[in-house]
Amino acid sequence: MPFREINSKVVEAQVAPGQKMFSQRGAMLAYRGEVSFTPNISGGQGGVMSMIGRRVANEATPLMTVEGSGTVLFGNGGHHIQVINLAGDTLYVEADRLLAFDGALTQGTMFMGSQGGVMGMVRGQVSGQGLFTTTLKGHGAVAVMAHGGVIELPITPQRPVHVDPQAYVAHHGDVRNKLSTALGWRDMVGRGSGEAFQLELSGNGAVYVQASEEKL
Secondary structure, three states, rough: OOEEEEEEOEEEEEOOOOOEEEEEEEOOEEEEEEEEEEEEEHHHHHHHHHHHHHHOOOOOOOEEEEEEEEEEEEOOOOOEEEEEEEEEEEEEHHHEEEEEEEOOOOEEEEEEEHHHHHHHHHHHHHHHHOOOOEEEEEEEEEEHHHHHOOEEEEEEOEEEEOOOOOOOEEEEEEEEEEEEEEOOOOHHHOOOOOOOOEEEEEEEEEEEEEOOOOOO
């Protein structure tokens, strides 16, 4: 179900009978019609492993299952909202950046070390983000949150993209990630972002970067 952007901080979603969507707890601003919101303790379509992934990533609250017939307005904390439409590919996104998404998408989790090796695990510690990243795959829409707006940067084999780990929001496509260092280890003591660490994304796809390094 597509989202309609009301402004940079609010999106609207149509909820139809027989369909469902998932949202972060506290994301509902208002709704019209006969719509229900219930905690999803099983972790959505990803089942137990999806739930475990979110727990490891320090997401303490369950997703809400949204069902019924009506219109719902979503927003959270005044954060900027970016709508990403998937056409069969997989979106990798930090769990705490998910605002709401189509229930038709298949959820999963990816251990960051599986793509970036040991450095992928280091990235989770340095950026303060979880070692597990949520995956959403299929056809549908996803609304993610960020600080100060979002820019989409294309990734091509000839032009990898280097991102400050704390500015990273999400990525999709056939993309590999690894953490690289721009300074020597002694120089990096006490530094947790841009000038010390860079997240390198290579392959074919796109990465979404927020305008601020502030954490959600």
